[in-house]
Amino acid sequence: MSSLAYLILSGRKLEGGIPNSFAKLCRLRELNLGFNSLSGQLSDFVETLSKCAQKTLESLYLSQNPDLSGSLPDLTNFLSLKHLSLGGNNLSGRIPESIGQMSKLETIGFDGNSLDGVISETHFSKLSKLSYLSLSSNSLLLNFSFDWIPPFQLQRIILKSCKMWLSSFPKWLQTQKNYTWLDISDAGISDTIPSWFWDLPQKLVGMDISHNQMRGTVGNIRLEFAPRLNLSWNQLNGPIPSILSKASVLDLSHNNFSGAAFFSCATEDSNLTFLDLSSNHVSGELPDCWIHFKKLVFLDFSNNYLFGKIPTTMGHLFSIETLRLSNNRFVGQLPSQLKNCTKLTLFDLGENSLSCSIPEWLGASLPNLTILILRGNQFYRSIPPQLCHLTSIQILDLSMNNISGTIPKCLNNLIVLAHKGNSSRIIQHSYMTQLGELNFIWHYEEEASLTWKGVRSKYKSTLGLVKSIDLSSNKLTGEIPSEITDLVGLVSLNLSRNQLTGQIPPRIGMLQELDFLDLSRNQINGRIPNSLSQIDRIRYLDLSENNLSGKIPIGTQLQSFSPSSYGGNPLLCGLPLLRTCNEEEKGPRQTVLVNEDNKDGLISQGFYISLGLGFAVGFWGVFGTLLFNRSCRYTYFNFWICFTDWLYVKTEIIRQRIRNTR
Numbered sequence: 208m209s210s211l212a213y214l215i216l217s218g219r220k221l222e223g224g225i226p227n228s229f230a231k232l233c234r235l236r237e238l239n240l241g242f243n244s245l246s247g248q249l250s251d252f253v254e255t256l257s258k259c260a261q262k263t264l265e266s267l268y269l270s271q272n273p274d275l276s277g278s279l280p281d282l283t284n285f286l287s288l289k290h291l292s293l294g295g296n297n298l299s300g301r302i303p304e305s306i307g308q309m310s311k312l313e314t315i316g317f318d319g320n321s322l323d324g325v326i327s328e329t330h331f332s333k334l335s336k337l338s339y340l341s342l343s344s345n346s347l348l349l350n351f352s353f354d355w356i357p358p359f360q361l362q363r364i365i366l367k368s369c370k371m372w373l374s375s376f377p378k379w380l381q382t383q384k385n386y387t388w389l390d391i392s393d394a395g396i397s398d399t400i401p402s403w404f405w406d407l408p409q410k411l412v413g414m415d416i417s418h419n420q421m422r423g424t425v426g427n428i429r430l431e432f433a434p435r436l437n438l439s440w441n442q443l444n445g446p447i448p449s450i451l452s453k454a455s456v457l458d459l460s461h462n463n464f465s466g467a468a469f470f471s472c473a474t475e476d477s478n479l480t481f482l483d484l485s486s487n488h489v490s491g492e493l494p495d496c497w498i499h500f501k502k503l504v505f506l507d508f509s510n511n512y513l514f515g516k517i518p519t520t521m522g523h524l525f526s527i528e529t530l531r532l533s534n535n536r537f538v539g540q541l542p543s544q545l546k547n548c549t550k551l552t553l554f555d556l557g558e559n560s561l562s563c564s565i566p567e568w569l570g571a572s573l574p575n576l577t578i579l580i581l582r583g584n585q586f587y588r589s590i591p592p593q594l595c596h597l598t599s600i601q602i603l604d605l606s607m608n609n610i611s612g613t614i615p616k617c618l619n620n621l622i623v624l625a626h627k628g629n630s631s632r633i634i635q636h637s638y639m640t641q642l643g644e645l646n647f648i649w650h651y652e653e654e655a656s657l658t659w660k661g662v663r664s665k666y667k668s669t670l671g672l673v674k675s676i677d678l679s680s681n682k683l684t685g686e687i688p689s690e691i692t693d694l695v696g697l698v699s700l701n702l703s704r705n706q707l708t709g710q711i712p713p714r715i716g717m718l719q720e721l722d723f724l725d726l727s728r729n730q731i732n733g734r735i736p737n738s739l740s741q742i743d744r745i746r747y748l749d750l751s752e753n754n755l756s757g758k759i760p761i762g763t764q765l766q767s768f769s770p771s772s773y774g775g776n777p778l779l780c781g782l783p784l785l786r787t788c789n790e791e792e793k794g795p796r797q798t799v800l801v802n803e804d805n806k807d808g809l810i811s812q813g814f815y816i817s818l819g820l821g822f823a824v825g826f827w828g829v830f831g832t833l834l835f836n837r838s839c840r841y842t843y844f845n846f847w848i849c850f851t852d853w854l855y856v857k858t859e860i861i862r863q864r865i866r867n868t869r
Contacts, residue, residue: 210234217268218242225252233259237266241292246274249298253280261285270316271295279322281305292316294341299323302347307332314339318365325350326369334359343367343390355379363388367415370395376421380404387411392437393418400443402426412642417441417458430454432642433478435649438462447489455640456481456649460507467491468513479503480640481651485531486510498523504638505651507531509555514538522547528636529653533557533580546572552636553653557582557604564588565610570596577623577634578602578655582677590615590678598622601629602655606679606701613685614678614702619693624674627696627720631671659699660723660747675699679725683707687731692717699723703749707731711755716741727775728752735779740765751775758788 209231217239224247229235238256249269256264261284269275270292278300282288288309294316301324302317310333322345331337337359343366350372361383367390371377374397380389381403387410397420405426407414413435424445425438435456443459446466451457455478465488476499485507492515493508503524514536522544524530530548533555540563541556551573562585569579570593579597582604589612590605597603601623619625634653639646654667657675666673676694679701686709687702697718707729716738718724724745732754740762748768756778759765766782773779780788 212236212263215239216243221245223247225255227255230255230258232256234263235260236263236287237268238264239266239268240272241268241270243272244274245269245272246276248277249275249293249296250277250280253282257284262287264288266290268292269296273297279303279306279317283308285309287311289336290314294318294320296320302326302330304329306330307334309333310335312337316341317345318343318367320345322347324348328352328355331357331359338362341365342369345369348372349377351377351379353378356382360385362386365390366394367391368393374398374420376401376404384408385410388413390415391419392416395419396421399423412645425451433640434642435640435647439483447484452477452479455479455642458483459487460485462487464489468493468508475499476501477503478641480526480638481505481649483507484511488512490514492516493518495520497521501525503527504636505529508535509533511535516540517542517545519544521545524548525550527551528638529553529651531555533559533656535559537561539563541566543568549573549575551576552599552634553578553655555580555655556584557656559584561585562587565591565594565605567591567593570594573597574599576600578653580604580655581608582658583607585609587611589613592617595620600624602657602673602675604657604675604677605681606658606677608681610678610681610683612683614683614688614691614707616688616690618676618688619690621694624676624694624696629671629674632669633667633671657699658701673698674720675701675723677701678705680704685709687712687726689714694718696720701725702729703727705729710734711736711739711750713738715739718742719744721745723747725749726753730754732756734758735760735765748772755779759784 211232212234213236215237221240221243223245252269264285265287266289273295274297276297279298279302281303283305289311290313292314298320299322302322307330312334313336315337318341325348327350335358338361340361345368347369349366349369357379362385364383364386365388371394374395376396376398377391386408392415400421400423405428407428409429409431411434412432415437417437417439419441421441421443423443425443425448428448428450430450430453433453433455436451436454437458439458439460439462441462444463444465447459447464457479460483468489468491479500480502481504483505488511490512493513495518497518497520501523504526506524506527506529509531512535516539517532517537519542522542525547527548528550530551534557537559538561541561543566546568549572552575554576557580565581565586570591574596576597577599578601586608587610590610592615595615595617598621600621635650636653637648637650639648652667653670654665655670656663656665657673658677674696675698683705685707687707689712692712692714695717698720699722703725709731710733711726711731713736715736719742721742722744727749730753734757735750735755737760740760743764745764749772751772752775755776759773759779759781768783770783773784780786
């Protein structure tokens with residue numbers, strides 16, 4: 208074993224510390240123990256290896272061992288070390304300046320730890336061979352002099368979450384001419400981007416400068432490949448250069464870009480797979496040129512000033528999975544060509560001025576829809592029964608339109624809503640891009656803007672847990688179909704501000720997952736079903752402004768809500784309302800309770816039979832044991848004899864104390 212030169216045991220589920228036998232590996236050149244569950248202090252690992260391998264070791268990979276802790280020791284004794292990967296551990300403290308003396312280092316990976324302190328020029332003073340630097344996701348402050356010229360030419364620069372001194376743009380980047388990847392996102396930069404920065408290396412594969420406060424316009428860019436560009440969450444302004452459409456991934460969201468939609472109709476197929484222009488000041492009509500964007504998986508134009516009709520050529524987006532056009536000024540009908548986008552999982556057209564009946568093809572041709580948002584438009588006529596074919600739907604929002612007619616009884620065909628829970632808190636998508644000769648797989652998490660308890664909020668990290676139907680603020684009539692109570696996975700149900708009549712479905716208590724229920728401002732009559740009191744998770748309830756009558760059922764939840772939840776129902780009585788119930792409103796206690804519970808489907812004749820059988824089994828389980836088992840009988844009665852003796856003694860002691868105090 209002493210002659211071993213390469214030891215690669217990554218991803219083998221190893222645990223514990225480094226074996227003492229590693230001290231005998233005198234010819235070791237590469238040690239790879241990454242992606243395991245090793246624990247202990249890093250200094251112990253280094254001390255063991257330094258006993259024999261300090262002159263031969265060239266590559267040390269210990270990344271992704273979350274229980275490997277401690278501070279970074281002095282590594283200058285490892286005279287041949289070229290590759291040092293310690294990312295994704297639990298290391299803390301400062302990075303020693305002595306690392307700058309390790310002149311043979313080519314790669315440094317310290318990302319994803321808890322390192323802190325200041326990084327200065329001294330840390331890199333002799334690292335002329337360094338080509339890979341990753342310090343991201345720590346608490347480091349980079350403080351370099353304004354005119355510092357690094358001794359290295361980096362190929363990958365990954366400094367996410369490393370803060371820049373004085374929040375200024377790092378001028379030393381001007382000296383780096385060969386990098387293929389640059390990440391200075393969330394670096395606290397509040398500065399104008401200098402013009403020289405846009406003279407990007409021709410072999411650029413990816414750039415992320417997002418989540419800063421960078422100002423300025425995007426300059427002239429040359430793109431040799433189709434890179435991944437993320438400029439989101441800054442304060443960039445001006446028009447969007449058309450050259451950016453040659454990227455494979457382009458995120459310009461949450462900036463101040465203005466002008467018309469940037470791209471002219473392409474004459475050849477585009478490599479663009481991800482395009483996010485949301486939350487800018489882009490205006491005008493969308494060009495009808497989408498026939499060449501067949502690789503596009505994600506498209507978001509939400510929160511802009513676009514108007515006109517939705518282009519018919521969007522029906523050629525055969526790979527599209529997420530399409531957001533919400534909060535613009537689109538008018539007219541939905542082009543029927545969109546039915547060709549059969550991979551769509553999220554379709555958000557909310558907050559526009561679209562005016563047409565809800566197309567039948569939404570349910571008939573888009574079977575993968577998980578989230579459908581048509582909120583805040585001018586859709587009219589009835590809800591087509593074809594929407595019941597959306598068996599994967601998780602969020603259905605048709606609120607604030609002019610939809611009339613009745614609620615379809617077939618809603619119980621929405622299979623995902625008819626099952627409790629979900630396998631994941633998030634909704635994640637994967638897609639592939641080709642950058643040069645390499646293929647990369649990327650991921651993005653879905654998000655959606657929903658109205659919850661009267662507040663519009665964005666959901667992302669918990670979106671997978673949300674199961675919701677919102678048909679509020681329309682012109683729906685008729686009764687609430689009893690079939691809706693089959694959707695036992697529903698977390699939110701909003702049918703408020705319609706013209707619904709009839710009674711609340713007696714089996715409403717079957718919706719045990721409900722957190723939010725709003726039936727307010729309708730014409731619903733009758734009594735509140737007893738089963739509603741059985742939903743113990745509900746935190747928001749509004750039954751106000753209806754024609755409900757009788758006593759509010761007793762239950763810990765129903766009495767905990769504000770009286771306003773029941774206001775506008777003059778014939779309702781009982782807590783939390785101040786109006787007490789007379790005998791007629793209470794109804795014959797036993798008869799009404801039994802009849803209503805039968806309607807609710809929660810207490811039936813079988814319940815009472817089970818109750819009797821349970822009592823009989825429980826009684827004879829105890830009494831029979833005492834009758835036929837002598838040892839149990841002696842133990843049982845001996846316990847009670849001892850207990851009564853103890854109780855008698857305690858009583859006498861207390862009585863004597865009281866007498867003595869007198």
